[in-house]
Amino acid sequence: MTKTELVRLARExxxxxxxxxxxxxxDHLYRIARLILRDxxxxxxxxxxxxxxxxxxxxxxxxxxxxxxxxxxxxxNSVTDEARNRRRYVTNVTVLRIEPTQSDGAxxxxxxxxxxxxxxxxxxxxxxxxxLHHYLGMTVDEAATTIGIPVGTAKSRLHYATEALxxxxxxxxxxxxxxxxxx
Amino acid sequence: xxxxxxxxxxxxxWLQGEAPDRAxxxxxxxxxxxxxxxxxxxxWWPARRIPQMNGAFKLxxxxxxxxxxxxxxINLLPRQGGIGGxxxxxxxxxxxxxxxxVNFAGSFARGTAxxxxxxxxxxxxxxTFTMPAAGWWADDxxxxxxxxxxxxxxxxxxxSPHLVDNVYTGGCHWRGTALVPRxxxxxxxxxxxLSAQAGPGASAPTAVTVGGHLGKKVELxxxxxxxxxxxxxxxxxxxxxxxxxxxxxxxxxxxxxxxGHGQHNTVYILDVNGxxxxxxxxxxxxxxxxxxxxxxxVVASIRFEPRASTPSPSP
Numbered sequence: 001m002t003k004t005e006l007v008r009l010a011r012e013x014x015x016x017x018x019x020x021x022x023x024x025x026x027d028h029l030y031r032i033a034r035l036i037l038r039d040x041x042x043x044x045x046x047x048x049x050x051x052x053x054x055x056x057x058x059x060x061x062x063x064x065x066x067x068x069x070x071x072x073x074x075x076x077n078s079v080t081d082e083a084r085n086r087r088r089y090v091t092n093v094t095v096l097r098i099e100p101t102q103s104d105g106a107x108x109x110x111x112x113x114x115x116x117x118x119x120x121x122x123x124x125x126x127x128x129x130x131x132l133h134h135y136l137g138m139t140v141d142e143a144a145t146t147i148g149i150p151v152g153t154a155k156s157r158l159h160y161a162t163e164a165l166x167x168x169x170x171x172x173x174x175x176x177x178x179x180x181x182x183x
Numbered sequence: 184x185x186x187x188x189x190x191x192x193x194x195x196x197w198l199q200g201e202a203p204d205r206a207x208x209x210x211x212x213x214x215x216x217x218x219x220x221x222x223x224x225x226x227w228w229p230a231r232r233i234p235q236m237n238g239a240f241k242l243x244x245x246x247x248x249x250x251x252x253x254x255x256x257i258n259l260l261p262r263q264g265g266i267g268g269x270x271x272x273x274x275x276x277x278x279x280x281x282x283x284x285v286n287f288a289g290s291f292a293r294g295t296a297x298x299x300x301x302x303x304x305x306x307x308x309x310x311t312f313t314m315p316a317a318g319w320w321a322d323d324x325x326x327x328x329x330x331x332x333x334x335x336x337x338x339x340x341x342x343s344p345h346l347v348d349n350v351y352t353g354g355c356h357w358r359g360t361a362l363v364p365r366x367x368x369x370x371x372x373x374x375x376x377l378s379a380q381a382g383p384g385a386s387a388p389t390a391v392t393v394g395g396h397l398g399k400k401v402e403l404x405x406x407x408x409x410x411x412x413x414x415x416x417x418x419x420x421x422x423x424x425x426x427x428x429x430x431x432x433x434x435x436x437x438x439x440x441x442x443g444h445g446q447h448n449t450v451y452i453l454d455v456n457g458x459x460x461x462x463x464x465x466x467x468x469x470x471x472x473x474x475x476x477x478x479x480x481v482v483a484s485i486r487f488e489p490r491a492s493t494p495s496p497s498p
Binding site: 013015018019022023026027029030031034035044047048051052055056057058059060061062063066070073074077112115116130131134135144145148149150153162165166169 | 190191193194195197198199200201202203204205206207209210211213214215217218219221222223282284285286287288289300323324
C-alpha cells in the first residue's frame with residue numbers, strides 16, 4: 001500500500017493506517033525536532049504534539065500528496081510552540097560575534113564542538129532554516145514554503161545563520177593553526 | 184582558515200552526525216496513546232446537517248441576531264474601503280501593516296496581516312488580507328475559515344481565492360456538464376455563466392470592487408431542501424459543482440467544496456491586472472450576522488501585490 005493510500009485511509013478515520021504512517025515518520029520528525037530544539041524532552045513533546053495535530057486535522061488535508069510537506073509544517077509549528085513555551089534556548093541571532101576560542105591544552109576544539117556552541121546560540125527561526133537547508137537539503141524556496149515565510153526572509157535567515165556557523169569554523173581553524181604553531 | 188574545507192559540507196556533515204538515529208520507543212507509545220484518545224476534526228465531510236427549528240427557537244434566534252447586530256454592528260460592519268458597489272466596506276486594514284505572514288496554516292491572530300502566495304490560486308500576484316477577529320484558522324493555507332463553536336466540526340464560513348477555467352451547468356450532478364465551448368475569458372463572461380447555471384439560487388451579477396479592482400459579484404445558494412450527499416463526488420467528497428480549474432499541478436478540481444445543506448457562496452470575480460481572479464466566500468445557514476460581518480471584513484481587507492521576485496539580503 002502506498003503512502004498516498006495510507007493517507008487517504010487515515011483521513012477517513014482509519015486508525016490502523018495512521019499508525020503505520022506514524023511509525024514510518026516518527027524517526028524523521030524526531031531528528032528534525034531534536035536538531036532544532038537541542039533538547040530531548042522538548043523534541044519528544046514537539047513530535048508528539050505534531051502527530052496528534054496531524055491525526056486531528058488530517059480530514060482537512062485535501063491533497064494526500066501534500067502530506068509530507070504538511071506534516072513538516074505541523075512539526076515546525078509544534079517546535080516553535082515548544083521553544084516559545086520553554087524559552088530555554090531562544091537567543092538573539094543578531095549577536096554573531098564569535099569569541100576567540102581558547103586552546104584547552106589538548107589542541108583546538110573540534111569542528112563539531114564549535115559548531116554546536118554557535119548553533120546553540122542561534123534563534124529557533126535560524127536553526128530551523130539551517131536544518132531545512134543543510135540537513136534536509138531543501139532549497140531556500142522550498143524551506144520558505146515549508147515554514148510559511150517569504151523567500152526573502154528565508155534567504156536572510158539562512159545567510160546570517162550560515163555565516164555564523166562559517167565564522168565558527170574559521171575561528172576553530174585559526175585556533176587549530178595556533179595550537180600547532182605552539183606545539 | 185583551512186581553504187580545503189567546504190563550510191557548507193562541514194555544516195551538513197555535522198548536522199548528520201548530530202541527528203539521532205531513532206526516536207525513543209516511548210515517543211511512539213505516548214503518541215499512540217494520545218492519538219487513540221483524540222477525535223478527528225471532520226473538516227470537510229460529512230456535511231453538517233441543519234437542525235429543524237421550531238417557531239419559538241426561530242424567534243429566539245432572530246432576537247439574538249438583532250441584539251448582536253445592534254450591539255456590535257457599529258464596530259464590525261464595514262464602513263469604507265475594500266469592497267465597493269452594493270456591499271458596504273469595513274476598515275479592516277491597518278494603515279501601517281507589517282509584512283504579512285505568507286501561506287499560514289494554523290489559528291489566525293486577530294489584527295494580523297497574512298498573504299496567500301500560490302500561483303495556482305492567485306496567479307502572478309499574492310493576496311494579502313488582515314484577520315479582523317479570533318477564531319479563524321486554516322489547515323491548507325488557501326482556505327481561510329471559521330468554525331462556529333457548538334455547530335459541529337468543519338467550516339461554517341470561509342474565504343478562498345481561485346482561478347476559474349470553466350463552469351459546470353449541472354449543479355448537484357455536475358459530472359459531464361462542463362460548458363462547451365468553455366466560458367469566455369472576461370469577468371463578465373464568468374459572472375454571466377455562473378448566474379445562468381442550472382437550478383435555483385444564482386443571483387444576477389452586480390458590480391463590485393475589492394482591493395481597488397473592479398469586478399462582479401454573484402450570489403450562489405444551494406437549495407436547503409437538497410440532500411447534497413446525493414451530489415456527484417470529486418472522488419473524495421460530494422460537491423455541488425459550480426466551476427473548476429485545470430491549472431497544471433493545481434490542488435483543486437471541482438468547486439466550490441460543499442460543507443453543508445443550504446450553503447451560500449458569494450463569489451467575487453475581479454480583474455486583477457489582467458488576470459481574472461475569483462474570491463469565493465461561503466457561509467452556512469444559521470451563521471450569525473457578526474460572523475458574516477467578519478467574513479466581509481476579511482474580503483474588504485484583501486489586496487493584491489506582486490509576488491516578491493528578488494529576496495532582500497538584509498536580516
